[in-house]
Amino acid sequence: MNEYSITAAQAGLLSCHLCAQLTPAPPHGVNVACPRCGSALHSRKPESVTRTWALLLTATILYLPANLLPVMTVIKLGNGEPSTILGGVAVLFREGMWVLALVIFFASVVVPLLKLTTLSFLLFTVQRNVRWNPKDRTMLYQITENFGHWSMVDIFAVATLIALVDMETFSTILPGAGAAYFGAVVVLTMLAARSFDPRLIWDAVETRHE
Amino acid sequence: MDAPLALFLAALLFFMVTSSLPLLTLQWNGREITSSLITGALAFFDQGMEVPALLVLLTGGLIPLLTVLAALWILIPLRLNRYPWHGRFVLRGLQWILPWGMLGVYLLGMVVAMIKLIDMATVIPGPAFYSFVGLLITIEAGRNILEPRLLWQRMESLP
Numbered sequence: 001m002n003e004y005s006i007t008a009a010q011a012g013l014l015s016c017h018l019c020a021q022l023t024p025a026p027p028h029g030v031n032v033a034c035p036r037c038g039s040a041l042h043s044r045k046p047e048s049v050t051r052t053w054a055l056l057l058t059a060t061i062l063y064l065p066a067n068l069l070p071v072m073t074v075i076k077l078g079n080g081e082p083s084t085i086l087g088g089v090a091v092l093f094r095e096g097m098w099v100l101a102l103v104i105f106f107a108s109v110v111v112p113l114l115k116l117t118t119l120s121f122l123l124f125t126v127q128r129n130v131r132w133n134p135k136d137r138t139m140l141y142q143i144t145e146n147f148g149h150w151s152m153v154d155i156f157a158v159a160t161l162i163a164l165v166d167m168e169t170f171s172t173i174l175p176g177a178g179a180a181y182f183g184a185v186v187v188l189t190m191l192a193a194r195s196f197d198p199r200l201i202w203d204a205v206e207t208r209h210e
Numbered sequence: 211m212d213a214p215l216a217l218f219l220a221a222l223l224f225f226m227v228t229s230s231l232p233l234l235t236l237q238w239n240g241r242e243i244t245s246s247l248i249t250g251a252l253a254f255f256d257q258g259m260e261v262p263a264l265l266v267l268l269t270g271g272l273i274p275l276l277t278v279l280a281a282l283w284i285l286i287p288l289r290l291n292r293y294p295w296h297g298r299f300v301l302r303g304l305q306w307i308l309p310w311g312m313l314g315v316y317l318l319g320m321v322v323a324m325i326k327l328i329d330m331a332t333v334i335p336g337p338a339f340y341s342f343v344g345l346l347i348t349i350e351a352g353r354n355i356l357e358p359r360l361l362w363q364r365m366e367s368l369p
Binding site: 018019020021036037038039092095097100103104107149150152153154155156157158159160161162163164165166170171174175177179180183184186187190194 | 234236238239243245249250251252253254257259261262265266269270298301302305309310312314315316318319320322323324325326327329330331333358359362366
């Protein structure tokens with residue numbers, strides 16, 4: 001921060017997160033709405049760290065049943081074969097469809113894990129006022145937020161399978177409880193990424209110059 | 211402002227086609243099963259799994275539809291230099307739901323399912339499948355070039 005640039009907060013202004021309108025900040029403790037679009041104005045996302053941690057921890061807890069419980073069961077000739085997400089990936093590998101296996105593995109296993117660890121890491125660095133490389137950390141956040149929803153691919157795949165394969169065909173495919181937990185994990189990690197305020201990364205860097 | 215308007219109008223047409231024609235057809239042993247956009251969600255509901263059912267229904271169907279409708283709700287009046295009815299409410303709502311449309315993921319999920327079935331039966335993409343791809347492309351393009359801040363500025367300048 002040099003003598004030519006100044007943050008909105010330093011100038012006593014609030015920027016609207018929806019329409020970018022600048023409004024003078026009210027006295028401490030008073031809440032004001034954006035005069036242009038009517039949404040609530042905050043200097044930083046309210047309770048960002050607390051809310052993100054809460055959502056992350058819930059997502060982490062649900063991550064276990066999401067992966068341990070089967071997302072679908074294939075019933076062939078009376079024999080049920082439940083398959084978890086990792087199990088499905090293994091089957092694809094065995095059948096030689098390793099491109100697809102990698103896609104699923106990446107989207108359903110790697111991405112959620114990366115989201116959980118990345119957000120935890122970002123929260124950790126923000127809470128400890130770490131000043132390491134804010135640019136890269138912000139980029140890490142952007143990538144996490146933009147690719148998170150791709151983990152839903154398994155849910156849509158199961159949805160398509162159970163829609164097409166029913167009692168009258170070669171087998172019956174039934175959805176498993178893992179799908180519900182997995183869906184919840186994806187939604188929770190998406191909400192966690194949205195509740196995290198990346199400007200907090202820069203707040204710690206800024207205080208050094210004051 | 212014309213490009214997003216054209217894209218979302220096209221998206222609306224694609225949506226109407228996608229929801230009225232067959233999406234995927236499975237053929238096996240002389241039998242034929244057809245699915246639509248919502249068949250998967252309904253199947254989840256049938257099995258008592260409301261959470262995934264709602265997720266698929268919302269992110270794969272309702273939210274993309276609302277995105278298109280809300281965008282047109284704002285863009286068409288603006289094109290005619292009128293203030294959109296309840297514009298503030300609708301534009302805020304649009305910005306709120308914008309990140310939750312997951313048509314691309316839905317497409318990938320369908321492709322994954324089709325490949326998994328490849329050894330067991332014949333799966334034929336119906337006309338709705340191709341319009342689904344069109345829907346995906348127009349919505350994504352529309353989402354990307356839409357700039358809500360500019361829309362707010364334009365709305366502010368109208369009575």
